[in-house]
Amino acid sequence: MTVGAAAGLGWFLVREGRDKADQWSSTIFGATAAAAVVVSALAWLWRRSAAEPATAPAADDPVRTVQGPPLTVSARLEVGNYLRIREDVGSLIVPRSGHAVDITVETSGPQAVILRRMEPVVLSRQPLPEARPVHHLGQLPVRRFHLWLSEDPPRLLAEGPSGFPFKVTADDPEVFALIAHASGELVRWRLDLHWTCDGRHGVALIDLDGEPFSTAGLAGDR
Structure with a gap:
């Protein structure tokens, strides 16, 4: 008081x-x-x-964190013929149009994974410099697709009635052989494999250990 x-x-x-x-x-x-x-x-x-620290309001829909694709993907070239391309600092040997890319897809967990589609992604195109054929013995692919790289957008076409989607499990992997085609161009590209598993969706990038695939085609090559 x-x-x-x-x-x-x-x-x-x-x-x-x-x-x-x-x-x-x-x-x-x-x-x-x-x-x-x-x-x-x-x-x-x-x-x-x-x-007391302020707390954020809870979201209506919880966010599910995707740790990574539940897939193990490997790629291997099956080449019968090459092109030796002359460059300013030397020559470069590139698989010729018609070569195969074998892709093996396996699951890395117990759940089945649905492979929804596969998309080719062209990273660069350029007119083909002076080149000459170089022969090399290759092998036949397992499951064949044709990849038309000179089209925009590039087109992936199954050989035969079987096409995406496919299902892979721990006991049942899939092997794809892509026959890459280019005409009058040197194309560098990769693949985006879209997958679904246990309510999750994602894309697995396919290349050669971090480097893009390269395909060269003479004018008129198919």
């Missing part, structure tokens, strides 16, 4: 008399004590709310 409030209370006691003063002083002191309790409680609540 302040000095002014105490002086006012003393004047009031003299003016009203002892009995009424006792009654009024009890009321005033009780109200003052109650107000002090309320103020203290509010201060405690404010300090507690300031000390």
